[in-house]
Amino acid sequence: MSTPQQKNEVRDQWLDKTLRPSEWEEYIGQEGIKTNLHVLLSAARARGHAPEHVLLYGPPGLGKTTLAHLIASDLGVAMKITSGPAIERVGDLAAILTNLGTNDILFIDEIHRLNRSVEEVLYPALEAGVLDIIIGKGPSARTIQLELPSFTLVAATTRIALLSAPLRSRFSGGVFRLEFYTNEEIERIIERSATILGVPLTPGASRAIAQRSRFTPRTANYLLKRCRDYAQVHNRPLDTKLVEETLALLGYDAVGLQETDRNLLRIVIEKFGGGPVGLSTLAAATAEEEATIEDVYEPYLIRSGLIERTPRGRVVTALGYEHLGALPEEPHQQRMGI
Ligand code: ADE
8 A cells, every 4th residue: 555645756757757858949048969869870870880889977957868768769769777886796788788688778777876897897898898797706707798689878976086987987978067957947847737737827926946956857847746735725816926826835935945054054153254165074064965965956056146166165155144144254364353
């Protein structure tokens, strides 16, 4: 038996799939990446080969998985989806690779979490299309080499810096960084999603959702769905006022910060005089993982100009202070009369 919350999650996941663009023409934004992929895919298709391997990186929710789906459907091939942490052993990778069809796409999400022994076996698979497997142990151990079907690896990561240089260099088809969307692109995504969901919304409403969507389509679609629920429950039109009420209820402020984001800003201000503060100190003070701060909170706070990353650590900007209604401390030199 599933709980109402589980039912909601299943429904949300189903809706997310419905909202995912299935054609290039429907995919809004990331124009540079789309153009580059178009050249890569067209050339490979004309030669009758699988395209070279591609790495997509950038903050969560910007559409890396969607791009991988579009690549597979553009080529008319199947896509096997897995993730770095799911491939625990060399044998897991061997099973995946030997089950691929010719020219299929292998999508590995969170590739930075692949363990080293699996990574080493992946290199010859990517470069020479072979799998070197060691059978047995000790003096009687021997290596056998399996030929693999040709395939394209599309990998995604939020942490490019954690990828080893040898792994990074294997993505000869291109390494593409997804950028945050503009508010205008997010508005178009919201309007497209609203049309698919069959919910009429006013232009003011899509603007109000966009402003709180952290320049991220996944957040935009999530907020749209929550507004739709609220409108349905209260039998009201989806207008600006309803958006403001729904999102306040969910704890989103006027620029899309949640309590955890505001707390992070507040801690830098109150405990560290506005910074600079190092990542590990900040992680300890906020009781958050360093990776969560770097991947989830920081990119948006930096992009919206609320914090800055300096060589000595994170610093809250004047805008960050203003947003919390706090006053910046006087610079150290002024306080000391220097
Ligand atoms: N839904 C999620 N991401 C999208 C995008 N980039 N374009 C259109 N719809 C989307």
